[in-house]
Structure formats: C-alpha cells, structure tokens
Amino acid sequence: MRMRTPAALAAITAAAALALTACSGGSPEGGSTGGAVDGTGKTLNVLVNVNTLYPEQQKQWFTDMQAKFKEKTGAELKYETFTSANEELQRIQTSVVSGQGPDVYSLGTTFTPTAVATGAFVQLGDEEWKKVGGKDRFNPATLGISGPSEDRLYGVPYVSRPFVMAYNKDILAAAGIDKPATTWDGLLEQAKKTTDASKGQYGLAVAYKDNFDPWKFVWAMSVQAGNGIVDDGKAKIDDPAMKKAYETYFGWLTQDKVVNPASVGWSNSQALAEFAAGKAAFFPMTTSNSIPTLDKSPLAGKYEYAIMPVAAPGDSSPKSGAKPAASILSGDNIVVADYSPNKDLAFAYIEMVTSKDVQLNYQKTFGDLPANAEGLAALESAPHMGAITEAAEKSYATPFTGAWGDIQLGLLNVTVQSVPELAAGNVPDATLSQRLKDAQDKAQSSLDRAGTS
Amino acid sequence: MRTEPATRPRPAAPAAGRGPAPEAAPRRGLTRRNRPLWMLIPGGVLMLIVIVGPMILGIYMSMLDLDQYTLRRWVSSPFIGLGNYIESVVSSGLLRSVWLSVSYSLIAMLITLPLGVGAAVATQNAFRGRGIVRSVFLIPYVLPTFVVATVWRTMFQPEGVVDRTFNGLGMDPGLWLNGPNTYWTIIFVQIWASWPFIYLLALAGLQAVDHEVHEASALDGALWWKKLRYVVFPYLKGPLSLAFLIGMLHHINNFTLPFVLFGIPAPHDIEVLPMLTYVTSFQSFRFGLSAAMAVVSLILIAIPLFIYLRAVKLDDGESGGTK
Numbered sequence: 001m002r003m004r005t006p007a008a009l010a011a012i013t014a015a016a017a018l019a020l021t022a023c024s025g026g027s028p029e030g031g032s033t034g035g036a037v038d039g040t041g042k043t044l045n046v047l048v049n050v051n052t053l054y055p056e057q058q059k060q061w062f063t064d065m066q067a068k069f070k071e072k073t074g075a076e077l078k079y080e081t082f083t084s085a086n087e088e089l090q091r092i093q094t095s096v097v098s099g100q101g102p103d104v105y106s107l108g109t110t111f112t113p114t115a116v117a118t119g120a121f122v123q124l125g126d127e128e129w130k131k132v133g134g135k136d137r138f139n140p141a142t143l144g145i146s147g148p149s150e151d152r153l154y155g156v157p158y159v160s161r162p163f164v165m166a167y168n169k170d171i172l173a174a175a176g177i178d179k180p181a182t183t184w185d186g187l188l189e190q191a192k193k194t195t196d197a198s199k200g201q202y203g204l205a206v207a208y209k210d211n212f213d214p215w216k217f218v219w220a221m222s223v224q225a226g227n228g229i230v231d232d233g234k235a236k237i238d239d240p241a242m243k244k245a246y247e248t249y250f251g252w253l254t255q256d257k258v259v260n261p262a263s264v265g266w267s268n269s270q271a272l273a274e275f276a277a278g279k280a281a282f283f284p285m286t287t288s289n290s291i292p293t294l295d296k297s298p299l300a301g302k303y304e305y306a307i308m309p310v311a312a313p314g315d316s317s318p319k320s321g322a323k324p325a326a327s328i329l330s331g332d333n334i335v336v337a338d339y340s341p342n343k344d345l346a347f348a349y350i351e352m353v354t355s356k357d358v359q360l361n362y363q364k365t366f367g368d369l370p371a372n373a374e375g376l377a378a379l380e381s382a383p384h385m386g387a388i389t390e391a392a393e394k395s396y397a398t399p400f401t402g403a404w405g406d407i408q409l410g411l412l413n414v415t416v417q418s419v420p421e422l423a424a425g426n427v428p429d430a431t432l433s434q435r436l437k438d439a440q441d442k443a444q445s446s447l448d449r450a451g452t453s
Numbered sequence: 454m455r456t457e458p459a460t461r462p463r464p465a466a467p468a469a470g471r472g473p474a475p476e477a478a479p480r481r482g483l484t485r486r487n488r489p490l491w492m493l494i495p496g497g498v499l500m501l502i503v504i505v506g507p508m509i510l511g512i513y514m515s516m517l518d519l520d521q522y523t524l525r526r527w528v529s530s531p532f533i534g535l536g537n538y539i540e541s542v543v544s545s546g547l548l549r550s551v552w553l554s555v556s557y558s559l560i561a562m563l564i565t566l567p568l569g570v571g572a573a574v575a576t577q578n579a580f581r582g583r584g585i586v587r588s589v590f591l592i593p594y595v596l597p598t599f600v601v602a603t604v605w606r607t608m609f610q611p612e613g614v615v616d617r618t619f620n621g622l623g624m625d626p627g628l629w630l631n632g633p634n635t636y637w638t639i640i641f642v643q644i645w646a647s648w649p650f651i652y653l654l655a656l657a658g659l660q661a662v663d664h665e666v667h668e669a670s671a672l673d674g675a676l677w678w679k680k681l682r683y684v685v686f687p688y689l690k691g692p693l694s695l696a697f698l699i700g701m702l703h704h705i706n707n708f709t710l711p712f713v714l715f716g717i718p719a720p721h722d723i724e725v726l727p728m729l730t731y732v733t734s735f736q737s738f739r740f741g742l743s744a745a746m747a748v749v750s751l752i753l754i755a756i757p758l759f760i761y762l763r764a765v766k767l768d769d770g771e772s773g774g775t776k
Contacts, residue, residue, distance in 0.1 A: 086735045096525050114738065117521045209630070211716055265611035265630060402521050406737050413718040420632030423611065446737065449520060 039075025039345045046349065047091060047102035049332075050081035053289065057365050065353065073348050085111045095337065096120040103340035104349060106158060107333050109145045110398055110408065116147065116154045117402030117450070121335040122343065124153045131347035132156055133354060142371045144397035145329045155333030156350050157371030159362065162391035163216065163327040164305045165284040166275060166294065171201070180282065183311035184221060184248060187282065191258035194281035203258035205280035206249075207271040208415060208422060213285050214249070215411035216328055221245035223396060225312035226322035229407065230399035233451045235443035237410065238436045241312070246414060246436070248313040250427050264423045275299070284308050287330070288367045288388050305387040307394060326394035331368065406446035410439035515744035524740065537745035546729065547746050551753055554726040557636060558704035561643040562697060568644070569651025569696070570689065574681070577659050587656075594649035602713030605642045606630065609714075630715055635723040639711055643704055650703075651696050658692035659685065694765040698758070705754060726750055 051058040062079045069077040082088040085108055095101025096118050107115050115121065122128065124146075129135045135143070142157035143150075167180050175194045181187040191203025207213045222229060225241035236242065252259050260279070263271065272290055275283035276297035283290075285308070294303050310324035311317050318324040334353075336346040352358060359370035360378060369392050370376050376392060379385045398404055414435045421427040515537055517523075523530035541547045576587050593601065608614045609629035619626045629638045662685055670684045708727035711719060717736065719728045730750075734743035 089735060089738075093524060097527060114521060119522075119525045209716070262610075262612045264628065265613075402738075409718055409732070409736050416631070416716075416718050417721055419720070420628055423628050423631070450522070 037073045037348045039073040042342055042345060043076040043078055044342050044345045044349055045078050045102040046104040047080050047082060048106040050083050054366055069349060072352060073345060075345050092118060099339045103337055103342050104346045105335050107335055109329050109331050109333060112145055112155050112333050113400045114402055114405045120337055121154050122338045128347060132350045138371050139373045139376050139392060141393050141395050145400060146333060148400045155335050158332040158334045159368035160331040160371055160392045161287045161368055162330055162395050163285050163287055164387050164391045165282055165308045166286050166303055166305050167282045168303055170302050171281040180306040182309055183316060184309045184313045187309050188256060195258045201279055202260045203281050204252055205271040205275040205283040206259045206263050207266040207268045208264045209266055210268045213268055214415035215408050216285060217249050218245040218411060220325050221248060221312055223323050223325045224310060226319055230401060233447055235440055235447055237443055238440040243436060244313055246432060250422055253422055254425050264419050291367060291384055305384055307387050307391045323396045325396040326391045329395040329397040401450050403446035403450040407443045410442050414439055511744050512748055514741055515748050517741045519741035521738040537742045541742060541746045541749055547749060550724055550726045550729040551750055554705045557640050558701050561640045561704055562700050565644050565648040565651050568648045570655045572652045573655035573659055590652055591649050593646050598709040599713055601646045602710050606714050609638060631720045633722050635715060635720050639723055647700060650700060654692040654696040655689055658689040662688045
C-alpha cells in the first residue's frame with residue numbers, strides 16, 4: 001500500500017505533465033514573414049478532407065506535393081485530414097478560439113459560407129490573388145462561392161465536382177431517344193418511355209434518402225424558376241416555385257412511377273449501383289467520381305453524361321431572368337487562416353496546387369475537375385468530359401450566407417419527413433405546405449441571426 | 454424447525470479480495486484521522502480540470518448567445534442569461550426529445566433485463582460447449598456501435614432482408630428507417646446490442662452465489678423456481694441495479710446508433726436527445742442553445758437518477774464495484 005500510492009501518484013503527475021506538454025506542442029514554428037517564398041526551416045500545416053475512394057493514391061499525392069513544395073520553397077509541408085465537414089468545423093472552432101492550428105484549410109463549397117462567417121480567414125485582395133497566380137487563372141464560375149460578393153472573396157477555388165446526369169445509351173436507343181432532354185418535363189417524358197416496371201427497369205435512379213441529393217434537386221428546379229431561395233436576407237421556401245419543385249421531385253415516385261419504389265431508402269451510392277446494374281435509363285445528380293465505378297460495371301462503354309435539365313418544371317425553355325443552373329457550384333475552396341504566421345508560404349502552396357499541370361494530374365488521379373481554367377479547357381475532349389466540363393461552367397453558387405447550413409438542412413428535412421408518405425404513394429398537399437412553412441420559419445430565423453451579426 | 458444454521462445470512466459482504474475494508478482494525482497506524490488525504494490532491498486537481506472546469510464553462514456558455522458569428526471572440530459574445538433555456542424548453546422540441554430518449558431507453562432496458570438474466574442463468578451450470586455459447590453471447594457487445602448500426606441499417610432497407618422476411622410471412626410492415634416504425638427499430642437494435650451487458654453483470658452476480666447456498670437450499674427442498682426467486686435473485690439485486698443504471702445512461706446518451714441508423718436530419722419520430730443537441734450544435738451552429746439543452750437534459754436526467762441512487766443505495770459503497 002505504502003509503496004504503491006506514491007508510485008501511482010508519480011505516474012499521474014507524469015501523465016498530467018505529458019498531457020500538458022502535448023497540448024502546447026505542435027505550435028507553429030517561430031519567425032513570421034521572412035522572404036517571400038523562402039520557407040527554409042518552416043512548416044506549413046494543411047488540413048484537407050480524406051479521400052475515402054482513393055486512400056492510397058491520396059497518400060502518394062501528399063508525398064509528391066511535399067517533395068514539390070520543399071523544392072519550391074524549402075519548407076516542410078504537413079498534411080492533416082478530416083473525414084466530415086463537422087469534424088473540420090470542430091478543428092476550425094478550436095483553432096479559432098486558440099489562435100493556432102492549420103495554416104491552410106480545404107473547404108467544401110457549400111460549407112465555405114459557414115466557415116467564413118467565423119471570420120477566421122484571410123480576405124483576398126489584389127496582392128493575395130497575385131500570389132496565387134491571378135484571379136483569371138480560375139474558371140470564372142468557380143469564384144461564385146468564394147465570398148459574399150465579388151469584392152469580398154476568401155476562398156481560392158481548388159477543384160470542381162459539378163453534378164451531371166448519367167444515362168444508359170442502350171436503353172435510350174431501344175426507346176428511340178436520340179439525346180437526353182434539357183427540360184425537366186422532357187426528362188419526365190423520356191423517363192416514362194424507358195420505364196418498364198415488369199422488367200425492374202425504371203426511367204430514373206433517384207436517391208430519396210441521400211443526405212444531400214434531395215435539396216440539390218429542389219434547389220436547381222427552384223433557381224431555374226427564378227427563386228434563388230434567399231433574396232436580400234429573406235427566405236423564400238414557402239414559395240410556389242419551391243412547392244412545384246418538391247411536387248415534381250416527389251411526383252416521379254408517387255404519380256409518374258418512373259423510379260423504383262425502393263428508392264425511398266437509397267443513398268446516392270445505391271442509386272449509382274442501380275444505374276450501374278443497367279436497371280435505370282437516367283441517373284441524375286452524379287459527378288465524375290462515378291466514372292471508375294461505372295467503368296468497372298457491366299455498363300462500361302454503354303453510358304455517357306449529359307448536363308441536367310436547365311428549364312424549370314412546367315417550362316419548355318430556360319426562363320429569361322432566371323439562372324439556367326445545371327448544377328450547384330460544387331467542389332472545394334482553399335482558405336488561409338488569418339492567425340497563420342506563414343501566410344506567404346500558404347499562398348505559395350495554393351499557387352502550386354492550382355497550377356494547370358498539378359490540377360490535371362489531380363483530375364487524372366481523383367476525378368475532380370480543375371478549377372484552373374486552362375486545365376478545365378484541356379479536358380473538354382477527354383472521354384466523358386464534355387458534359388462535365390460544361391456543367392462546371394454552368395454551375396451556380398448557393399446563397400453565400402452563414403445561414404445556408406440551416407437552410408440546406410431545412411430543405412433536406414422536408415424530404416426526410418415526407419419519406420413515409422412517399423412510400424405510401426402520396427404526399428398530401430397540406431402536409432407538404434406545412435413542412436415547407438416549417439422550413440421557411442427556421443430558415444428565416446437563421447437568416448435573421450446572420451443579418452444581425 | 455431444525456434448520457442448519459445459515460453460514461452466511463447475507464449476501465452483502467464483498468468477501469472476494471477488494472483490498473482492506475476501511476473499518477478493519479487499524480493497520481500500521483492508519484487511522485481515520487491520520488489518513489494522508491493530501492495524496493488525493495493530484496486526483497482532485499485532474500478532476501477539477503477534466504470535469505468541473507468544462508462543466509462550469511458549459512453552464513456559462515449556455516447563457517451566451519454563442520454561434521458561428523460570435524465564436525471567434527466567444528468570451529465577449531452577448532450574455533443573454535436564461536434566454537437559451539427559455540428557447541430550448543419553449544420552441545426547440547427539447548422536452549419531446551427527452552421523452553423519446555427516456556421512454557425508448559426504458560423499454561429497451563425492461564426487455565433486456567430478463568433476456569440477460571435468462572441467458573446468465575442458462576449458462577451458469579457447466580455443460581459441453583458452454584465456453585463457446587458464452588463467447589457467442591458477447592459478440593453483440595464487442596462489436597462497435599457503428600458496425601452494429603451499419604449492419605442493421607442495411608437489413609432494414611426497403612426491400613431488404615427484414616422486409617423480405619415479413620413479406621414471406623404475408624405482412625407488409627412499412628418503412629423501418631423513416632416514419633413511426635423508427636421508434637421500434639431503435640429499440641430493437643438497442644436491445645440486440647446491449648443485452649449482453651446485462652448478461653455479463655448478471656453472470657458476475659451469479660458467480661458470487663456461494664456453493665453452500667445452493668446446497669443449503671437444495672437440502673431445504675427448494676425447487677428451481679423457488680431457489681431462483683428467493684435465493685439467487687437477491688444476490689443479483691446489486692449488480693442488476695447497477696446494470697440498469699449504467700444501461701439507461703448509456704442508452705440515453707447513445708448518439709452513434711440513431712445517427713448511423715437514421716442519419717441527419719432525424720425522422721421526426723426518433724429525434725432523440727443526442728441527435729437534437731448535435732444538430733443544434735453542428736448543423737445550426739447554435740452553441741449557446743445547445744449547451745443550454747445539455748444542461749436542461751442533465752438536470753432532467755439527474756433527478757430520477759438521484760432518487761434511484763438513494764433507493765438502491767448504490768452510492769454508499771456497500772455493493773462494491775460501483776464506478
């Protein structure tokens with residue numbers, strides 16, 4: 001007894017001491033600016049999202065970039081990864097509060113407004129843009145979600161993942177369809193023609209239980225009808241255009257019966273699997289990341305991509321004055337933390353990874369499209385890339401407000417709560433209106449908070 | 454009646470080596486008064502840092518209007534007193550979430566208790582292959598919750614294994630992962646995943662029953678049910694109370710299971726407490742409101758917990774093996 005307690009005490013003290021030193025360890029290297037890109041002896045910390053599709057390739061990519069960066073600046077490059085936007089937000093929170101952490105963050109586009117709302121990142125002026133290779137180096141569309149307005153930009157576009165629609169060439173040919181429709185109404189007609197429920201074949205593969213897809217559909221339809229969802233600090237979710245969007249999206253299942261009834265339980269990857277099995281004519285809401293899966297499936301060589309319809313439900317051509325949005329502006333931005341002592345190195349890093357060759361290489365490895373305009377142009381003629389690059393240019397940004405996370409959740413929630421009625425075959429009008437009203441109220445109160453802060 | 458004098462009238466004494474009992478005769482001059490209490494200082498300091506500090510911080514946070522916009526200078530974010538508390542009780546659905554959490558946990562617990570005890574009793578006596586059976590029983594408990602939830606989510610898919618089984622019986626149960634059935638889905642999966650915990654503790658309790666007690670009751674002519682009811686179960690009261698308590702807390706705090714099974718946003722019927730707090734904190738970024746919710750739910754759960762602790766006297770150190 002006597003012997004043990006002091007020993008335990010010593011162990012606890014040691015552990016506590018260790019924990020404390022661990023907390024203070026890993027702080028950024030000393031010395032602030034120094035030369036423009038001479039980073040000898042410094043370390044740049046970069047936080048990026050982990051690539052679950054290509055983990056090995058990502059490790060290799062890190063090694064390559066580290067060597068390249070060392071050669072370019074003499075500084076060490078250290079990558080850290082996160083697995084979800086929430087994990088990243090927690091990192092940002094702790095970094096913001098403590099004033100230390102990664103120098104460079106990679107942010108998903110729709111998450112960018114939320115992150116920027118914390119005020120923890122460097123606003124990009126002319127000088128900063130020059131350091132990363134100039135603003136005109138990038139595909140203009142991708143700048144749409146770099147900041148709240150054109151003269152207040154924070155995020156440097158890194159890669160694009162525009163959403164497109166995959167289609168099965170054989171099924172379309174058998175139904176006598178020569179090319180996919182460019183209106184939602186036209187797509188519905190084609191879907192009806194290609195549906196043969198007795199064979200288990202449906203016109204559309206749609207993931208109603210995905211955590212993102214539903215709001216992207218209704219966002220696109222609503223925007224195409226002229227309702228941008230947020231207008232001057234006012235939410236417009238309980239608007240007829242939005243209701244029509246939900247009715248169309250739900251109608252595919254309940255009225256038109258052009259989707260598999262089981263799709264009320266599908267995530268995007270399950271819808272992709274259905275399409276890859278040749279059981280659906282169209283698979284809207286996919287990205288170039290589906291190429292590897294499809295090339296390994298029986299569908300290899302029998303599929304192609306098209307941009308999603310750009311005319312709102314009920315319209316026969318894009319509405320004048322509305323945005324013909326083929327996709328949300330999707331992909332990643334890079335931001336620099338304003339507490340970082342290594343800002344110049346950070347910009348040098350961004351310059352390196354947004355250069356044409358590196359971006360093309362990245363595309364080849366991971367499938368994400370270059371934000372670099374020249375890089376994007378170079379891809380147009382590559383297999384399957386025509387429609388995808390077109391979609392990258394016709395992508396529109398979701399509203400740049402810190403309330404967007406809540407709004408997006410509200411839009412998704414309308415679908416989540418409607419799934420039981422969807423499965424039963426009818427979402428009553430009053431129920432839908434009530435859900436839209438709830439989403440509207442939550443969105444508005446969230447926007448009010450954004451406005452007053 | 455001439456009974457054999459009961460050698461051990463009470464199952465209370467935690468005989469099996471647990472170090473010296475405090476009331477034992479003073480050894481080496483360590484009296485109650487002279488105990489070196491200062492040696493508790495490191496532990497006390499750690500406890501202050503790890504538990505008390507964050508808790509006070511959390512309570513303070515719950516009175517701030519802290520969100521993504523004010524996070525950067527969180528210390529100076531607006532102090533709104535009880536504003537968050539009022540909002541959480543009045544307009545956030547918190548009370549409904551508490552009710553969902555507590556009721557589902559209780560139902561799951563009431564079903565797992567007899568299951569676990571039954572399994573423990575069934576594997577108490579040696580038989581061929583008992584080791585294997587006991588190991589198999591532990592599988593659900595050993596699997597990480599994430600894996601359990603993923604597997605069940607796959608099985609509960611529309612037209613998945615579960616649906617096909619029901620269809621085979623000529624029934625159409627509807628959706629499992631959306632709508633009203635979700636409540637029963639989570640209860641079922643929770644039972645599946647957590648009954649081995651009861652089983653383990655019940656088994657531990659059974660081990661404490663001395664062989665002589667079995668003999669004595671057999672001599673008295675007690676049949677299996679009487680033996681179980683009047684001899685064995687009293688031994689299990691302590692461990693099972695503990696299991697009930699820990700299990701309830703674990704169920705109420707279980708975030709992974711509903712999160713993986715149903716995703717975010719949760720279907721209305723299964724918006725349990727951890728999901729609500731999570732969404733408020735990490736989707737809506739209302740950190741202050743979320744902290745208030747956490748405090749409210751802590752209080753709500755602490756009240757029955759306190760009463761329960763007094764009732765079963767788990768906190769007087771007599772039953773041993775408490776936290």
